[in-house]
Amino acid sequence: MRCFTSKIARITLVALVVSTQTAHGALYSDVSQLPKLKYDFVVIGAGAAGNVIAARLTENPKFSVLLIEAGISDQGVLGVQVPFLAPTNLPNSSVTWNYTTVPQTSLNNRVLAYSRGHLMTYTRGSDDEYNRWAELTGDDSWAWRNLEPFYLKSTRLVPPVDHHSTKGLVDPAVHGFGPVEVSLPGLPSELDGRVVNTSKASGAEFPFNVDIQSGNSVGVGIAQSTIGGGIRSSSSRAYLEPNLNRSNLHVLLENSVTRLVQSGSDHGVPVFKQVELAASPSGKRAHPTFIGRLFMSVVVATRTIVTADKEVILSAGSIGTPQILMLSGLGDAAELGRLGIRPVVNLPDVGKNLQDHPIMSNYWVVNSNNTFDDVLRNTSILDADLAQWTANKTGLFGNAPANAVALLRIPGNASIFEHPFTFPLIDPNFFNTTFDQFAMLSAVKAARAFMTAPPWQGFVASRFGPVGSAETDEDIIAAARDAIVTIWHPTSTARMSPRHASWGVVDPQLLVKGVSGLRIVDASIMPIIPAAHTTGPTYILAERAAEFIKEAWC
Ligand SMILES: Cc1cc2nc3c(=O)[nH]c(=O)nc-3n(C[C@H](O)[C@H](O)[C@H](O)COP(=O)(O)OP(=O)(O)OC[C@H]3O[C@@H](n4cnc5c(N)ncnc54)[C@H](O)[C@@H]3O)c2cc1C
Ligand SMILES: *[C@@H]1O[C@H](CO)[C@@H](O)[C@H](O)[C@H]1NC(C)=O
Ligand SMILES: *[C@@H]1O[C@H](CO)[C@@H](O)[C@H](O)[C@H]1NC(C)=O
Ligand SMILES: *[C@@H]1O[C@H](CO)[C@@H](O)[C@H](O)[C@H]1NC(C)=O
Ligand SMILES: *[C@@H]1O[C@H](CO)[C@@H](O)[C@H](O)[C@H]1NC(C)=O
Ligand SMILES: *[C@@H]1O[C@H](CO)[C@@H](O)[C@H](O)[C@H]1NC(C)=O
Ligand SMILES: *[C@@H]1O[C@H](CO)[C@@H](O)[C@H](O)[C@H]1NC(C)=O
Ligand SMILES: *[C@@H]1O[C@H](CO)[C@@H](O)[C@H](O)[C@H]1NC(C)=O
Ligand SMILES: *[C@@H]1O[C@H](CO)[C@@H](O)[C@H](O)[C@H]1NC(C)=O
Ligand SMILES: CC(=O)N[C@H]1CO[C@H](CO)[C@@H](O)[C@@H]1O
Numbered sequence: 373m374r375c376f377t378s379k380i381a382r383i384t385l386v387a388l389v390v391s392t393q394t395a396h397g398a399l400y401s402d403v404s405q406l407p408k409l410k411y412d413f414v415v416i417g418a419g420a421a422g423n424v425i426a427a428r429l430t431e432n433p434k435f436s437v438l439l440i441e442a443g444i445s446d447q448g449v450l451g452v453q454v455p456f457l458a459p460t461n462l463p464n465s466s467v468t469w470n471y472t473t474v475p476q477t478s479l480n481n482r483v484l485a486y487s488r489g490h491l492m493t494y495t496r497g498s499d500d501e502y503n504r505w506a507e508l509t510g511d512d513s514w515a516w517r518n519l520e521p522f523y524l525k526s527t528r529l530v531p532p533v534d535h536h537s538t539k540g541l542v543d544p545a546v547h548g549f550g551p552v553e554v555s556l557p558g559l560p561s562e563l564d565g566r567v568v569n570t571s572k573a574s575g576a577e578f579p580f581n582v583d584i585q586s587g588n589s590v591g592v593g594i595a596q597s598t599i600g601g602g603i604r605s606s607s608s609r610a611y612l613e614p615n616l617n618r619s620n621l622h623v624l625l626e627n628s629v630t631r632l633v634q635s636g637s638d639h640g641v642p643v644f645k646q647v648e649l650a651a652s653p654s655g656k657r658a659h660p661t662f663i664g665r666l667f668m669s670v671v672v673a674t675r676t677i678v679t680a681d682k683e684v685i686l687s688a689g690s691i692g693t694p695q696i697l698m699l700s701g702l703g704d705a706a707e708l709g710r711l712g713i714r715p716v717v718n719l720p721d722v723g724k725n726l727q728d729h730p731i732m733s734n735y736w737v738v739n740s741n742n743t744f745d746d747v748l749r750n751t752s753i754l755d756a757d758l759a760q761w762t763a764n765k766t767g768l769f770g771n772a773p774a775n776a777v778a779l780l781r782i783p784g785n786a787s788i789f790e791h792p793f794t795f796p797l798i799d800p801n802f803f804n805t806t807f808d809q810f811a812m813l814s815a816v817k818a819a820r821a822f823m824t825a826p827p828w829q830g831f832v833a834s835r836f837g838p839v840g841s842a843e844t845d846e847d848i849i850a851a852a853r854d855a856i857v858t859i860w861h862p863t864s865t866a867r868m869s870p871r872h873a874s875w876g877v878v879d880p881q882l883l884v885k886g887v888s889g890l891r892i893v894d895a896s897i898m899p900i901i902p903a904a905h906t907t908g909p910t911y912i913l914a915e916r917a918a919e920f921i922k923e924a925w926c
Pocket of ligand 1: 421486492494571627628630689692693813859861
């Protein structure tokens with residue numbers, strides 16, 4: 373099926389929209405401000421995939437879309453916009469979910485911080501990764517030759533911030549024309565030349581790869597990041613912000629989806645086209661009110677239901693998506709029963725198969741004063757920037773000057789006693805196979821071999837830290853158990869499988885098995901984690917899915 377929309381008709385409609393809609397008029401944080409509670413599509417989660425879906429579906433002026441996001445707006449959040457700050461300040465902040473894993477048995481029972489949100493390193497993954505998805509699902513839509521147009525739609529190469537020549541370090545021909553900006557580092561470092569020379573001299577050991585987006589990711593090259601003009605190019609900046617002026621797109625922030633509600637049934641198949649949401653765990657929003665000198669908190673709403681005429685698209689990510697499915701009775705029936713949730717469809721794979729990339733840093737002591745150490749040790753400059761944001765945030769939201777005080781009981785229906793706002797158990801089970809250990813050992817050995825090449829002589833003084841001091845395979849594995857953390861790439865917790873397979877959660881069109889009206893579009897559907905940073909592949913799969921949805925409803 374193909375959609376035919378006259379370009380002329382579309383332009384006319386857009387012109388009408390401009391005259392009635394003010395910019396940013398579609399951004400809400402209070403459900404009572406929403407102009408309506410019924411849309412064609414309700415998209416849950418304004419992350420990498422959800423923003424693509426919202427942007428692409430609203431290209432059709434006939435489709436109305438509500439995008440719901442639990443988090444706050446990223447406008448003015450320095451840690452999100454300043455590329456250098458993102459890695460140090462984003463995890464564990466007001467813009468992240470402060471999840472942790474269950475104790476990792478193979479990492480000396482360490483509990484790892486498991487933030488959600490995304491940073492900048494951009495890799496799309498090799499063609500083979502996607503061909504494997506096509507093979508596994510028995511659907512050619514996911515074969516790279518059919519997926520490439522969607523990669524090209526998602527990102528584009530822009531010059532580095534200092535506009536230096538990047539000739540020979542990137543291949544513009546393998547890049548696309550999408551809204552997410554990708555660039556090479558704008559501040560070449562004294563490491564770059566050594567990396568390139570080591571690689572070129574090594575031959576097959578560390579093959580030089582001029583551009584890892586070429587379809588073959590194997591090799592060494594200069595990193596590409598989603599940064600444009602010195603500002604982080606996030607899905608929000610690239611896909612959402614430019615389209616907030618569309619009258620058919622409403623975005624509701626600071627509201628969590630607590631479950632999907634069965635809206636009916638179609639020939640015995642449960643239909644899920646309703647979404648329950650709440651601003652806070654109790655389902656109420658407290659509005660501070662002054663009556664004389666008495667401060668009161670007036671409850672103005674309980675949980676709200678919004679309805680999708682066509683589809684609900686679940687894009688809450690690899691942790692949020694299975695949590696919402698389970699809260700809605702879609703999951704392993706026995707497990708749901710134990711949690712006191714009435715099972716609607718038995719889908720044992722929901723929330724299983726979590727795949728992620730563990731990361732472990734190898735350190736060397738070097739003869740150089742151009743490292744980040746001083747910047748990271750002397751926080752006075754960073755603190756000044758952060759203080760400005762923190763001060764403004766405090767100023768904006770204010771402290772309520774309370775003139776009265778009360779001592780109360782926590783009611784039985786308070787947030788602490790409720791499922792939806794309780795963090796799910798997250799178990800990537802890192803390092804628990806001999807393959808995982810072999811792979812990490814190989815990576816450590818490769819890094820060490822790389823750093824003994826001639827370009828590093830006189831520069832590298834020694835290896836550093838407990839991993840650096842480990843010599844035997846056994847010692848390296850033992851040190852790794854204390855050093856491995858996550859690179860925050862969870863995938864596959866609602867994996868796709870062939871249409872009629874009993875395993876898996878979604879079919880190759882990303883429709884949830886056993887129900888109607890519900891699709892999942894985010895990293896959780898990846899049948900296998902690609903050897904790539906996961907945002908690039910998420911953009912590609914979301915672009916692919918947006919087209920599926922448009923084709924289904926034109
Ligand atoms: C600290 C960190 C660093 C990373 N660095 C990189 C990197 O350098 N390169 C890279 O490629 N990838 C990186 N990643 C991974 C990348 O963030 C993910 O692969 C990508 O964002 C997945 O997209 P998604 O759409 O599946 O989920 P997400 O982008 O996580 O989007 C899910 C959205 O749903 C919202 N949500 C969840 N539950 C609810 C609910 N109940 N109600 C309403 N909204 C909800 C969330 O708040 C979130 O906005 C990093 C991740 C982290 C945490
Ligand atoms: C996460 O933790 C940090 C530090 O403890 C806190 O400031 C922040 O508000 C938390 N984030 C959320 C979304 O609760
Ligand atoms: C997050 O913040 C909390 C409270 O400040 C702290 O205890 C915890 O160690 C932090 N975690 C990370 C990963 O920084
Ligand atoms: C890398 O090789 C080039 C060309 O041989 C040489 O000019 C340059 O100095 C080398 N750089 C480093 C850091 O070794
Ligand atoms: C929204 O604004 C962008 C420029 O920021 C413009 O190109 C686009 O035409 C506008 N769209 C509508 C519907 O007004
Ligand atoms: C919690 O209980 C109180 C008292 O019974 C009731 O008024 C309130 O509506 C309940 N709130 C929710 C969210 O159920
Ligand atoms: C680094 O700085 C110190 C102190 O200023 C100096 O002694 C040393 O020579 C410098 N090292 C290099 C490699 O420039
Ligand atoms: C930190 O940096 C500031 C600004 O450059 C400088 O004035 C201060 O002396 C530094 N502090 C330390 C402990 O090095
Ligand atoms: C995996 O974890 C289990 C405990 O959960 C442990 O008994 C087993 O030895 C681990 N396997 C490896 C290869 O580390
Ligand atoms: C709106 C507002 O309060 N802006 C302030 C943000 O913080 C900086 C530095 O503290 C102030 O200069 C601004 O006035």
